Amino acid sequence: MTTxxxxxxxxxxxxxxxxxxxxxxxxxxxxxxFVLADGRLAIAPVADPETAVGxxxxxxxxGRATITPRRKGAPPLVIAxxxxxxxxxxxxxxxxxLAGSNDGALxxxxxxxxxxxxxxxxxxxxxxxxxxxxxxxxxxGDALLAAVPGEASLRPLLRDDYVRAPxxxxxxxxxxxxxxxxxxxxxxxxEPGSATVLNEFDPRHLAWSPDGRWLAAxxxxxxxxxxxxxxxxxxRTVRLPDYPAPVHALSWDSxxxxxxxxxxxxxxxxxxxxxxVEVVQPPSILTGRAGLAAVDAVxxxxxxxxxxxxxENGMVVVAPIGARDExxxxxxxxxxxxxxxxxxxxxxxxxxxKAGEASIVTFPPQLFK
Numbered sequence: 548m549t550t551x552x553x554x555x556x557x558x559x560x561x562x563x564x565x566x567x568x569x570x571x572x573x574x575x576x577x578x579x580x581f582v583l584a585d586g587r588l589a590i591a592p593v594a595d596p597e598t599a600v601g602x603x604x605x606x607x608x609x610g611r612a613t614i615t616p617r618r619k620g621a622p623p624l625v626i627a628x629x630x631x632x633x634x635x636x637x638x639x640x641x642x643x644x645l646a647g648s649n650d651g652a653l654x655x656x657x658x659x660x661x662x663x664x665x666x667x668x669x670x671x672x673x674x675x676x677x678x679x680x681x682x683x684x685x686x687x688g689d690a691l692l693a694a695v696p697g698e699a700s701l702r703p704l705l706r707d708d709y710v711r712a713p714x715x716x717x718x719x720x721x722x723x724x725x726x727x728x729x730x731x732x733x734x735x736x737x738e739p740g741s742a743t744v745l746n747e748f749d750p751r752h753l754a755w756s757p758d759g760r761w762l763a764a765x766x767x768x769x770x771x772x773x774x775x776x777x778x779x780x781x782x783r784t785v786r787l788p789d790y791p792a793p794v795h796a797l798s799w800d801s802x803x804x805x806x807x808x809x810x811x812x813x814x815x816x817x818x819x820x821x822x823x824v825e826v827v828q829p830p831s832i833l834t835g836r837a838g839l840a841a842v843d844a845v846x847x848x849x850x851x852x853x854x855x856x857x858x859e860n861g862m863v864v865v866a867p868i869g870a871r872d873e874x875x876x877x878x879x880x881x882x883x884x885x886x887x888x889x890x891x892x893x894x895x896x897x898x899x900x901k902a903g904e905a906s907i908v909t910f911p912p913q914l915f916k
Contacts, residue, residue, distance in 0.1 A: 559621035567899025578658035586632025647672035674712035756803035765794035857884035
């Protein structure tokens with residue numbers, strides 16, 4: 548008898564033949580794009596045509612709840628034909644994406660795969676980041692541009708300055724943090740010389756808290772720095788203990804009080820509100836189970852005290868923050884996760900793998916009651 552796993556019941560997955568290097572939702576979260584290492588861009592609809600809610604049944608005599616298996620396989624993905632290999636992708640406009648290539652080619656890609664060339668910059672694109680109203684920031688290493696929906700040309704924002712990946716904006720778009728000459732903090736409207744440069748930090752990954760008060764930086768030299776930000780200045784810096792493995796993922800909860808990270812042999816969640824004052828040893832909230840495999844990716848649920856975590860052995864779990872329970876979504880299989888994120892409504896968990904598996908797991912609300 549074949550064993551039915553949670554992934555088989557709730558997930559849609561596609562084998563794409565090349566490692567997934569990045570995942571991005573469009574602005575409406577109606578579509579999700581998977582960037583592949585061979586240059587292809589695969590696009591899937593977020594909505595599940597065979598929802599778990601429609602396959603959820605409660606037996607009248609026993610009250611036992613079951614989810615029946617899918618009748619059909621996942622429909623094929625749309626493969627976008629961009630002119631050059633896309634290395635970066637992000638949401639652009641009301642729907643669709645902006646894809647950037649190694650040689651500086653920019654293309655608008657619609658959810659149906661229709662592609663329109665926007666610009667050819669002739670130089671490497673270091674990073675793309677979404678702006679308010681559907682725009683996109685484009686980091687070129689020594690310059691910063693903006694693409695705006697409906698405009699045929701790009702807007703120059705900064706020249707002759709170090710602007711390199713990673714780059715992240717606060718949720719209100721007021722402040723930008725990026726790598727370059729150390730960790731740089733700036734307003735897009737300020738003069739280039741007014742930026743704050745922290746040379747002691749070498750950020751590998753960056754994440755602003757939703758309220759813009761904290762910036763988390765996973766460092767290439769190891770560990771994490773938390774910067775308390777207020778009034779345009781860094782008021783306080785907290786160095787979290789070194790991790791046994793590189794930190795590849797940082798995820799804030801919606802209240803800006805909790806920060807989940809990868810890089811340890813268990814899920815690490817920091818109660819950041821307790822770090823407002825000096826502490827000898829920062830506490831962490833025990834979540835999930837410790838094991839022999841390190842956590843490679845984390846993503847906190849946008850509406851519940853849950854965190855999704857992916858281990859280096861390919862296992863994906865969802866765990867209540869502060870509890871040791873883990874709901875296994877994907878069993879260990881030796882194919883590590885390269886990226887993972889929740890949809891804004893918390894109904895879909897999307898991830899991609901090194902071997903080229905793209906997956907969307909849609910959870911029925913009854914599962915987390």
